[in-house]
Amino acid sequence: MLSLLKRYRRPLLVGVLLLYPLVAFLLSGRKGRDPNPIDRAVIAVTSPVQQVLTASIEGTVSAVRHYLDLRGVRQENDTLRLENLQLRASVQALGESRTENERLRKLLGYAEAAAGPEIPARVVGVNPVAKLLSVRISAGEKEGVFRGMSVVTPDGIVGQVIRATGSYSDVALVTDTQSRVAVRVQRSRARGTASGAGSGPLKLENMLRTEDVDNGDLIITSGTDGIYPPGLVVGRVTHLEKKEHGMFQGGDIVPAVDTSKLEEVLVVGSPYSAMAQGSAAEGASK
Amino acid sequence: MKFLVTVGIALALLTLESVVVKQAGLVLGRIDVTVVLVAFLALRATLLEGAFSAFAVGYLLDLMSGQPTGLFTFLAVFTFLVGRLVATFVDVRGGLSFALFAMGADVGHGLLATFFTWLTVKDGGTGPVLAGLPVQVALTGAAALALFPLLRRFEAAQDRPAGLLR
Numbered sequence: 001m002l003s004l005l006k007r008y009r010r011p012l013l014v015g016v017l018l019l020y021p022l023v024a025f026l027l028s029g030r031k032g033r034d035p036n037p038i039d040r041a042v043i044a045v046t047s048p049v050q051q052v053l054t055a056s057i058e059g060t061v062s063a064v065r066h067y068l069d070l071r072g073v074r075q076e077n078d079t080l081r082l083e084n085l086q087l088r089a090s091v092q093a094l095g096e097s098r099t100e101n102e103r104l105r106k107l108l109g110y111a112e113a114a115a116g117p118e119i120p121a122r123v124v125g126v127n128p129v130a131k132l133l134s135v136r137i138s139a140g141e142k143e144g145v146f147r148g149m150s151v152v153t154p155d156g157i158v159g160q161v162i163r164a165t166g167s168y169s170d171v172a173l174v175t176d177t178q179s180r181v182a183v184r185v186q187r188s189r190a191r192g193t194a195s196g197a198g199s200g201p202l203k204l205e206n207m208l209r210t211e212d213v214d215n216g217d218l219i220i221t222s223g224t225d226g227i228y229p230p231g232l233v234v235g236r237v238t239h240l241e242k243k244e245h246g247m248f249q250g251g252d253i254v255p256a257v258d259t260s261k262l263e264e265v266l267v268v269g270s271p272y273s274a275m276a277q278g279s280a281a282e283g284a285s286k
Numbered sequence: 287m288k289f290l291v292t293v294g295i296a297l298a299l300l301t302l303e304s305v306v307v308k309q310a311g312l313v314l315g316r317i318d319v320t321v322v323l324v325a326f327l328a329l330r331a332t333l334l335e336g337a338f339s340a341f342a343v344g345y346l347l348d349l350m351s352g353q354p355t356g357l358f359t360f361l362a363v364f365t366f367l368v369g370r371l372v373a374t375f376v377d378v379r380g381g382l383s384f385a386l387f388a389m390g391a392d393v394g395h396g397l398l399a400t401f402f403t404w405l406t407v408k409d410g411g412t413g414p415v416l417a418g419l420p421v422q423v424a425l426t427g428a429a430a431l432a433l434f435p436l437l438r439r440f441e442a443a444q445d446r447p448a449g450l451l452r
Contacts, residue, residue: 014337021344021359025402026353039349046301046350052303061309128316134352136304162352169412170352225420272444 026051039082040165047168050125051138058263119143119267121151133176133178133198133259134159139267140167148227149269156223156256157181169267173259174234175199182225183234183253188212193223194234196252201252204237209249216238219253229269288444292339292358295440296323296346299433302349317416318392318426320347324362325388325430326437328369329378340366357402365395388430392423 005012024033035043082181121139139145141164151158151171159173175182179196183204192207207213217237223230233256240251299319307316320343327336327343344362348354369391378387396419 011333014333014363014367017337018360018363021341021356021363023407024356025360033354035354039354042297042346042349046297049301050304054299057305057309082368123308125301126308127300127350128300128303128307129347129351129358135308136352168382172352285344 019243035163035165043165043168047124047136047138050136051122054122054124081216100228108199117144117268119145121145121169121265121267123265127170133173133196134170135173135259135262137169137171137265137267138167143267144168145169145267149265150228150232151265151266152232153262153265154258156235157228158257158259158262161226161267171265174231175259176254180225181228181234182222183219183224185211185213185237186218187219191224192219194219201238201254202235204240204251204253205248207249209243209247211249213237213240213251215250215251253282289335289339289342290325291325291440291444293338293342293346296320296343299323300346300350307313315439316425317429318395318422319429319433320344320358320362321365321392321395321426322430322433323437324365325369325384325391326434328366328391329373329384329387333370336366337363337369345398355406357399361395361398363401364398365391368394381431384434385430389423389427391399392426393419396422 052099082251102155119139121137121143123135124138125136127134127136137145137151145161145164147161147164149161151161157174159171159176159179161169162172163170172179174194175198176196177198181194181202182191183194184191188211190207190211192211192213193205195203195205197203204213204219215237219234219237221230221232221234235255237255238252238254240249242249296319303317303319323343324340327339331339340362341359344359345354347358347362348356351358369387372387374392376383376387378384379400400416400419
């Protein structure tokens with residue numbers, strides 16, 4: 001028996017190397033596994049290199065852009081000054097509305113929604129595998145980022161944390177084909193689902209044919225999926241298809257955030273609820 | 287090539303690629319640098335050394351994908367073994383023939399990755415990936431052409447026979 005093992009040692013070893021990952025894949029499927037110490041060590045080594053490379057390339061690109069932009073800077077300055085005046089006026093008006101809103105909420109006895117932390121991070125690299133559209137960000141467990149938390153920019157939602165290690169996390173983008181987000185139309189409050197389609201616009205699904213939705217409508221998160229907080233901008237409806245038959249209508253949603261040009265993001269949501277929703281995290285990447 | 291050198295090159299290439307992809311905004315048309323490396327191993331490495339190196343390269347790719355499932359580790363070892371088999375029938379010496387060899391490996395790798403992903407996800411989504419495959423294969427071919435001299439240099443540096451003064 002031992003001599004047989006010795007004789008076929010090489011093919012046996014190669015067989016193990018081939019079959020072990022295949023069996024692991026067939027058992028775990030799309031879920032993947034949590035990072036083990038080796039994964040964490042490799043990520044800890046590679047991510048700073050990614051970060052330095054990204055910073056140096058972005059620095060060079062930005063220096064060239066700054067030089068080119070200097071030409072039109074005076075004209076832009078005038079435009080921005082005007083815009084600033086308008087925005088200050090808007091902020092003042094919004095302040096009034098906010099005070100009124102708070103007063104009315106108190107009057108109605110609404111509970112104040114507890115806002116989770118907002119953790120800023122930089123995008124340090126993009127996943128080199130086309131199977132899953134994801135990016136790596138420079139904030140991890142040390143900063144309070146955990147799997148399941150949502151990632152946004154001031155323009156709208158970006159995606160969801162699918163893996164967090166020491167100082168880095170991986171974020172599955174909303175444009176990925178496995179991504180599903182519970183959404184509603186801001187104007188009419190009609191509910192539906194935004195599904196990733198790989199590239200380009202998201203797909204508007206599960207919206208009843210009788211619901212009030214139109215091209216150009218703003219789509220926001222509904223919060224009913226328990227993953228994304230409600231009220232975050234997803235995008236705008238285009239190419240709406242109102243079918244004569246069937247239960248649902250469909251269309252495209254042009255994402256508010258261009259995920260191919262991300263630089264800085266914010267991680268939001270409560271880390272405790274994100275940890276508790278271990279399965280919910282997988283729900284978003286279904 | 288030695289195992290550790292292969293791992294080092296794979297790490298460097300994957301890190302560089304992830305940054306380039308971010309800058310270039312290549313959403314689906316990626317460059318399979320790991321397939322280039324595995325194709326080179328299939329041509330030059332011994333069975334055990336190549337299988338271990340391919341396993342490590344695949345593991346790194348799996349890790350970089352954000353959702354390590356073992357799929358790319360399996361595909362790397364599988365591509366290495368099939369590549370070794372194919373290499374017994376074809377003569378790959380120059381940069382151009384190596385690029386064609388790597389492109390062939392990338393087609394197989396890409397189709398199998400799509401098939402296995404479909405097997406587990408099964409709710410569509412393979413269309414965009416398949417549509418991006420020709421661009422991916424072409425970019426991988428170009429990368430193979432560019433990397434071939436570099437890989438050969440690394441190989442030559444390690445295979446130097448030990449002389450009296452070494």
